[in-house]
Amino acid sequence: xxxxxxHLRYDRAMLSVGAEILARLDQPRSVSELWEKVRKAxxxxxxxxxxxxxxxxxxxxxxxxxxxxxxxLIHVRPRV
Numbered sequence: 001x002x003x004x005x006x007h008l009r010y011d012r013a014m015l016s017v018g019a020e021i022l023a024r025l026d027q028p029r030s031v032s033e034l035w036e037k038v039r040k041a042x043x044x045x046x047x048x049x050x051x052x053x054x055x056x057x058x059x060x061x062x063x064x065x066x067x068x069x070x071x072x073l074i075h076v077r078p079r080v
Contacts, residue, residue, distance in 0.1 A: 002060065011046045017057035022066065028073035031058070 002014045011017075017038075024037040035054055042049055058074070061067045068077045 009047065012053070014053075014057045014060045017049065017053060018061050018066070021054075021057060021061060022076060025067065025074065025076045028070070028075045030073055034058075034074055 005013075020038050020041065021034065024034060024041060029037065035051065038054060039049060058067070062069075065077055067074050069075075
């Protein structure tokens with residue numbers, strides 16, 4: 001589920017979707033704005049991303065402290 005494997009394609013793994021999310025966080029964004037950016041960037045050439053899979057991947061990024069929520073906007077957490 002987190003990593004791609006025999007039964008989970010690369011573009012469906014939470015790590016890959018998380019990387020797509022981080023790539024769209026060049027500035028702080030709301031969850032809905034981030035969802036639209038990721039969904040549009042994915043385009044027609046890959047398997048469509050569902051909102052629940054997006055939220056799971058975003059939760060994964062929170063769990064590993066890669067992003068944080070400040071005043072309702074998602075920010076990339078500064079590296080220490």
